[in-house]
Amino acid sequence: MLRIGLRDGERVIINGAVLRAQGRVTLAVETASAVLRGRDVMRAEEANTPARRLYFACMMAYIEPEAADRHRQAIAARAGELFAALAHPEMRAACLAVIGHGGAGDFYAALAECRRLVQYEGELLAPGDAA
Incomplete structure (x- = not known):
């Protein structure tokens, strides 16, 4: 329970x-x-970066299991794009984990990996201190 x-x-x-x-x-x-x-929950208009688009695809697969096949394709495409853009080995591994979880239908676990990717992306895109 x-x-x-x-x-x-x-x-x-x-x-x-x-x-x-x-x-x-x-x-x-x-x-x-x-x-x-x-x-x-992420709204479609908030999915405005590569990691956020991946999170949104995983979230939709999780809450719309009847459309899982369509969402799996989106997850694989978004994770592949993000993987190609990342240099950090741990974050690249997270992309592969998202693909693996998505392929197995464990979309909740894929969301957990996506949260790490969104956080990392946010840190990369955050403006630096002006000192």
Whole structure:
């Protein structure tokens, strides 16, 4: 059983349905379900960098399992593009892990790898200190 605590107004996606808490609430998910907290949801317009586009493709595969084949193709294409652009061995390994998890249908694990890639990309693109 998975317990999820939500604050007032916080959103969660469960099997593609968007739910919003009214008041503080704890949900107990008793069956296998695709659960994504609101803070982990990315809107299409936020997918504006290579790592973010990969994250978005993995997220869509996770919350739309009925379209998994289409999303797997997008994941492989986005991960391949990002892999080619990265020099850091650990981040290149993360791209390969995303492809592996996506191919196996473990989109939640692919999302975890994507979070690392998005963070790394953000650090690379962050403006330097002007000193």
